[in-house]
Amino acid sequence: MAKDSSETKVKKDRRGFGEKYAAAPTPVKVVAVTLLLVLVYALPLLRPPILTTNSIDFGTVMFRVIAFALVALGLNIVIGYAGLLDLGYVGFYAIGAYTTAVLTVYHYSWPFFLALPAAIVVTMISGVLLGAPTLRVRGDYLAIVTLGFGEIIRITVQNVEWVGASAGIKDIPHPTGIGAKPNPPFDQGGLFQVPRLQWDGFVPIVDLEHKTSFLAFGSRDAVPYYWLILTFLLLILIGDRMIKASRVGRAWEATREDEDAAELMGVPTFKYKLMAFALGAAIGGMSGSFYASSQAGYINPQSFPLLLSMLFVATVVVGGSGNRWGAIAGGALVAYLPERFRDFADYRLLAFGLALTVLAVWRPEGLFPPRRTRRAKAAEAEIDALEEGTENEEVTHA
Amino acid sequence: MLLEVEGLCVNYGHIEAIRDITFGVEEGTVTTLIGANGAGKTTTLKTLSGLRKVRAGKVIFDGTDITDMSPEKRVKMGLSQSPEGRGVFPGMTVRENLDMGGFVRRDKAGLAADLDRVMALFPRLNERISQVAGTMSGGEQQMLAIGRALMARPRVVLLDEPSMGLAPKLIQQIFAIIKEINEQGTTVLLVEQNAAQALKAADQAHVLETGELVRSGTGAELAGDDSVRAAYLGGDL
Numbered sequence: 001m002a003k004d005s006s007e008t009k010v011k012k013d014r015r016g017f018g019e020k021y022a023a024a025p026t027p028v029k030v031v032a033v034t035l036l037l038v039l040v041y042a043l044p045l046l047r048p049p050i051l052t053t054n055s056i057d058f059g060t061v062m063f064r065v066i067a068f069a070l071v072a073l074g075l076n077i078v079i080g081y082a083g084l085l086d087l088g089y090v091g092f093y094a095i096g097a098y099t100t101a102v103l104t105v106y107h108y109s110w111p112f113f114l115a116l117p118a119a120i121v122v123t124m125i126s127g128v129l130l131g132a133p134t135l136r137v138r139g140d141y142l143a144i145v146t147l148g149f150g151e152i153i154r155i156t157v158q159n160v161e162w163v164g165a166s167a168g169i170k171d172i173p174h175p176t177g178i179g180a181k182p183n184p185p186f187d188q189g190g191l192f193q194v195p196r197l198q199w200d201g202f203v204p205i206v207d208l209e210h211k212t213s214f215l216a217f218g219s220r221d222a223v224p225y226y227w228l229i230l231t232f233l234l235l236i237l238i239g240d241r242m243i244k245a246s247r248v249g250r251a252w253e254a255t256r257e258d259e260d261a262a263e264l265m266g267v268p269t270f271k272y273k274l275m276a277f278a279l280g281a282a283i284g285g286m287s288g289s290f291y292a293s294s295q296a297g298y299i300n301p302q303s304f305p306l307l308l309s310m311l312f313v314a315t316v317v318v319g320g321s322g323n324r325w326g327a328i329a330g331g332a333l334v335a336y337l338p339e340r341f342r343d344f345a346d347y348r349l350l351a352f353g354l355a356l357t358v359l360a361v362w363r364p365e366g367l368f369p370p371r372r373t374r375r376a377k378a379a380e381a382e383i384d385a386l387e388e389g390t391e392n393e394e395v396t397h398a
Numbered sequence: 399m400l401l402e403v404e405g406l407c408v409n410y411g412h413i414e415a416i417r418d419i420t421f422g423v424e425e426g427t428v429t430t431l432i433g434a435n436g437a438g439k440t441t442t443l444k445t446l447s448g449l450r451k452v453r454a455g456k457v458i459f460d461g462t463d464i465t466d467m468s469p470e471k472r473v474k475m476g477l478s479q480s481p482e483g484r485g486v487f488p489g490m491t492v493r494e495n496l497d498m499g500g501f502v503r504r505d506k507a508g509l510a511a512d513l514d515r516v517m518a519l520f521p522r523l524n525e526r527i528s529q530v531a532g533t534m535s536g537g538e539q540q541m542l543a544i545g546r547a548l549m550a551r552p553r554v555v556l557l558d559e560p561s562m563g564l565a566p567k568l569i570q571q572i573f574a575i576i577k578e579i580n581e582q583g584t585t586v587l588l589v590e591q592n593a594a595q596a597l598k599a600a601d602q603a604h605v606l607e608t609g610e611l612v613r614s615g616t617g618a619e620l621a622g623d624d625s626v627r628a629a630y631l632g633g634d635l
Binding site for chain 2: 249268
């Protein structure tokens with residue numbers, strides 16, 4: 001009896017933020033979520049001091065942050081849910097970006113909102129094509145094959161004229177806005193305009209000079225792009241939540257924990273791994289598509305180095321592999337920190353590397369580890385406590 | 399025969415893991431395969447569940463040739479397995495593990511009934527329903543693995559060394575439960591190194607030696623066989 005109560009106490013302490021949130025009454029939830037959403041959407045206009053970057057436009061940084069969070073969310077399905085180490089994720093990002101570029105400007109002139117679903121479909125198919133032969137191998141081999149894939153994509157686009165070779169593709173059109181003026185820089189007009197805040201130290205001033213046009217995508221203001229990609233991130237987040245709680249999510253979890261046992265339960269593990277791979281690829285492709293048609297409207301093979309794949313994996317690991325909120329936080333951090341450290345000039349990447357190292361030491365299981373990681377940690381402690389206890393009913397076998 | 403194995407050969411690369419084995423499992427019985435480490439017992443079970451490719455021979459379940467059938471379809475047909483060692487999902491709770499056992503089923507009412515049945519068989523699992531499987535003792539994990547296999551409501555359940563690594567008292571308990579499962583109408587194919595217990599529990603028994611079936615008979619017959627006694631039951635000790 002005494003043991004039982006101590007167990008529930010441990011459980012209470014282990015309760016994650018998500019569980020605490022779930023226990024809150026509905027009106028509180030609605031208000032909290034609404035406030036949070038407004039805050040997140042308004043962030044690049046509020047430009048809070050300390051958080052805001054000085055040497056680079058905060059809206060641009062925030063767009064990058066969300067683009068990385070989107071990538072992290074996709075890769076989290078592959079690595080965190082299905083347990084497949086994909087080191088060539090940048091390949092899908094590139095395929096999404098190039099599909100968009102080819103369809104909107106280089107060979108065709110589709111509007112962005114038609115090219116986006118096409119890019120998603122193309123990357124999903126490429127995910128299936130890469131996954132079908134390679135997902136039969138396990139562990140390390142998959143990592144190597146995917147690593148090669150990422151490089152193959154980059155080297156291929158570098159050498160194929162049809163996709164612009166090393167010169168890349170420029171003048172990729174921006175998404176079609178509503179009420180936007182049809183001449184450069186395109187970001188006048190829009191449905192309505194929103195002023196932003198300017199900070200004098202810690203005193204906010206409403207800046208009426210620089211207004212952001214709602215739903216006008218131009219080359220000067222990154223905030224409309226931020227809103228657009230953020231909206232898609234939220235949609236993916238909802239989908240992610242639904243699929244994780246479904247049969248599919250359980251099948252992924254079982255496959256990751258013990259593939260043979262999962263097969264014995266009647267889980268067609270190959271099918272589910274392929275599904276995770278294709279879904280992850282599609283989300284990576286979506287992010288690439290947004291990247292291609294963002295402000296700069298220019299991509300070339302150098303935009304997709306191997307290093308980017310490593311950073312993508314870092315987003316998932318730093319955040320806490322297997323937790324969607326962790327992935328988002330990891331993506332945000334990996335995108336944000338190098339920009340924040342721009343003041344350090346040449347030492348920027350050193351500072352970034354140090355930050356990642358500190359994080360790895362301080363929270364080896366990631367910023368927001370999923371429930372199972374927290375459980376495993378608690379279990380370890382429990383077992384340590386029992387080591388000399390009375391529960392030694394089993395004969396230890398070598 | 400509910401399950402028939404005819405001339406089964408399975409290779410790992412060039413190495414023959416099992417060679418031309420033939421045996422049957424009669425509905426409603428407990429059949430056991432005994433043998434030393436590396437005799438091919440686990441390979442046989444994995445092949446029956448569809449995890450290993452067959453080089454030659456046939457597996458017939460309830461009159462249907464299932465040799466090339468996917469593991470998923472075999473589970474749906476009523477053939478489920480409790481894997482060797484601690485083949486539970488360590489990061490999932492007891493409840494989540496049991497739910498995985500019923501993965502291929504969609505009948506909610508039937509699943510609830512089977513959950514109750516498993517809880518009755520293993521009261522210990524009921525006590526630990528929300529505990530993470532990886533933190534339980536070896537015996538509890540074994541019970542969970544068996545319970546999970548039962549959640550598929552199998553016609554024949556394959557048990558791979560349920561007594562491995564357990565204390566004698568627990569082994570007794572596990573074998574008592576196996577008997578109970580059988581009495582409730584589930585056919586059991588049991589693979590064991592613990593020959594003494596397995597032969598006692600079995601209606602039919604087969605001895606595997608380096609991939610071949612060398613001896614078959616009723617449990618009692620083999621328990622009385624001199625060569626079996628010498629090799630697997632520690633002689634006259």
